[in-house]
Amino acid sequence: MTGFGYSLTPSSRINLDDKDKEKWNKLIDLEPDVLKCMACGSCTASCTAGIFTKTSLRSAILYLQNGQEKQAMEYVKSCLLCGKCFMVCPRAINTRHLLLSISKIYTLK
Amino acid sequence: MKTDLYKNYIKNANTHRMNNNVIIIGGGPSGLEASAQLHKMGYKVFLIEKDSQLGGHLAKWDRLFPDSIEAKSILENILENINGVKYFLNTEVESITLLDKEYNVILSNGTTIPATAILVACGFDLFPAEKKEEYGYGIYDHVITNADLENWFKTGLDDRIVKNPKRIGFVHCVGSRDEKAGNRYCSKVCCATAVKQACEVKEAFPDAEVFCFYMDLRMFGKGYEELYLKAQKDYGVRFIRGRVSEVAENIDKQLVIKAEDTLSGKPVKVTLDLLVLMAGMKNCVSSAKIANLFSLKTDEYGFFTGKDSIYKLQYSNKEGIFHAGACTGPKTLPESLHEARAAALAIDNYIKSLE
Ligand code: SF4
Numbered sequence: 001m002t003g004f005g006y007s008l009t010p011s012s013r014i015n016l017d018d019k020d021k022e023k024w025n026k027l028i029d030l031e032p033d034v035l036k037c038m039a040c041g042s043c044t045a046s047c048t049a050g051i052f053t054k055t056s057l058r059s060a061i062l063y064l065q066n067g068q069e070k071q072a073m074e075y076v077k078s079c080l081l082c083g084k085c086f087m088v089c090p091r092a093i094n095t096r097h098l099l100l101s102i103s104k105i106y107t108l109k
Numbered sequence: 110m111k112t113d114l115y116k117n118y119i120k121n122a123n124t125h126r127m128n129n130n131v132i133i134i135g136g137g138p139s140g141l142e143a144s145a146q147l148h149k150m151g152y153k154v155f156l157i158e159k160d161s162q163l164g165g166h167l168a169k170w171d172r173l174f175p176d177s178i179e180a181k182s183i184l185e186n187i188l189e190n191i192n193g194v195k196y197f198l199n200t201e202v203e204s205i206t207l208l209d210k211e212y213n214v215i216l217s218n219g220t221t222i223p224a225t226a227i228l229v230a231c232g233f234d235l236f237p238a239e240k241k242e243e244y245g246y247g248i249y250d251h252v253i254t255n256a257d258l259e260n261w262f263k264t265g266l267d268d269r270i271v272k273n274p275k276r277i278g279f280v281h282c283v284g285s286r287d288e289k290a291g292n293r294y295c296s297k298v299c300c301a302t303a304v305k306q307a308c309e310v311k312e313a314f315p316d317a318e319v320f321c322f323y324m325d326l327r328m329f330g331k332g333y334e335e336l337y338l339k340a341q342k343d344y345g346v347r348f349i350r351g352r353v354s355e356v357a358e359n360i361d362k363q364l365v366i367k368a369e370d371t372l373s374g375k376p377v378k379v380t381l382d383l384l385v386l387m388a389g390m391k392n393c394v395s396s397a398k399i400a401n402l403f404s405l406k407t408d409e410y411g412f413f414t415g416k417d418s419i420y421k422l423q424y425s426n427k428e429g430i431f432h433a434g435a436c437t438g439p440k441t442l443p444e445s446l447h448e449a450r451a452a453a454l455a456i457d458n459y460i461k462s463l464e
């Protein structure tokens with residue numbers, strides 16, 4: 001796959017082949033409802049912290065699904081755990097609980 | 110002594126059709142179409158409608174996706190074929206008894222009708238949009254539903270629609286795909302309706318900006334994708350992929366919408382002069398009573414369940430009782446009409462098998 005005179009920067013392509021599934025599987029064990037997310041964005045739209053910071057549970061879930069843990073954590077690190085996203089989620093995911101589990105699993109070294 | 114020839118003649122003469130009554134519950138498109146077909150076959154058909162007019166939701170709609178055919182002309186087509194069908198308006202079923210393969214049905218007007226087969230075609234109700242309080246229907250001045258908009262297209266009357274709206278928004282999936290509203294299912298027709306109405310509202314207000322807030326655009330039928338393309342290309346409708354999470358009213362009575370533009374990953378805010386809620390389908394208000402009276406099976410949402418979901422949709426769990434149309438779940442209008450014809454055939458086969 002060389003010889004075209006250009007290349008994709010490795011960091012910009014999502015490589016699902018190399019996804020580290022260990023933490024993701026742990027998350028699914030603890031929070032099976034994370035699989036129900038339909039990426040509607042209601043949580044992000046209603047997020048108390050989202051106006052000032054780039055807090056977005058939807059984005060975090062997407063990045064975790066893609067194995068991009070670092071990026072994912074950027075979207076939840078300013079979460080205030082207010083639980084407003086739980087009220088709006090149309091798939092009735094306990095988002096606050098999910099956020100706690102994400103931070104537990106993904107911040108542990 | 111009867112010869113084989115004579116027996117064959119009797120068999121093909123369909124005499125069973127003249128001697129049997131069929132009752133149809135529901136005077137919407139599927140009930141009407143089934144009545145017309147069974148009447149044409151020679152059955153004595155009795156149609157029962159709880160409303161004061163025939164036609165169901167079709168009678169209240171202005172134009173139909175995907176080709177903007179007038180609802181009125183379709184309804185006229187259907188009604189032309191029910192001449193000779195005996196129908197009762199403002200009437201419901203009060204009780205039913207089974208006497209040796211024949212049902213005895215007593216109506217709220219006191220009439221008793223014996224029937225060999227019954228078709229339940231009681232249709233659907235629109236999801237009551239006021240139940241999604243966060244969208245402000247019935248609270249804010251300029252929030253209407255898809256049905257209200259159709260009524261405005263028909264009559265031009267609705268105080269909630271201002272003279273020259275600058276921005277108009279459509280909210281998809283109101284009361285559908287929503288565990289909080291108790292309805293997990295997709296109502297199927299509201300994406301195409303929203304796109305159709307977005308084009309029509311743009312025709313009515315050429316200077317307005319029109320937005321559709323959607324999660325998935327379900328444009329599955331023939332001509333629907335083309336309608337979507339037309340909305341983008343010819344009408345400049347802006348599609349934003351994100352569910353509306355909240356609506357607030359500002360001091361000028363405009364509506365401030367909150368959603369996420371999930372494609373750019375940013376929360377969006379937009380101020381609108383008119384908001385249209387795409388209320389989905391739910392089971393019809395009388396379905397619980399009918400299910401009870403007839404001992405019919407329903408799903409967790411109150412829609413009737415056919416014997417299976419593919420091959421025997423038109424057959425209920427009770428011998429001699431059949432289903433057609435949106436009483437078994439969200440359907441498009443052509444689907445409801447096809448099901449009505451399928452049910453008419455199923456009823457004919459059933460009655461013939463009893464001879
Ligand atoms: S719990 Fe966190 S992510 Fe959810 S709305 Fe509150 S701040 Fe936003």
Ligand code: SF4
Nearest residue numbers: 037038040041043089
């Ligand atoms: S509101 Fe629920 S379903 Fe929608 S994006 Fe957020 S977590 Fe997913």
Ligand code: SF4
Nearest residue numbers: 282285295296299300
């Ligand atoms: S048809 Fe479209 S608007 Fe209606 S419930 Fe399904 S996805 Fe939502």
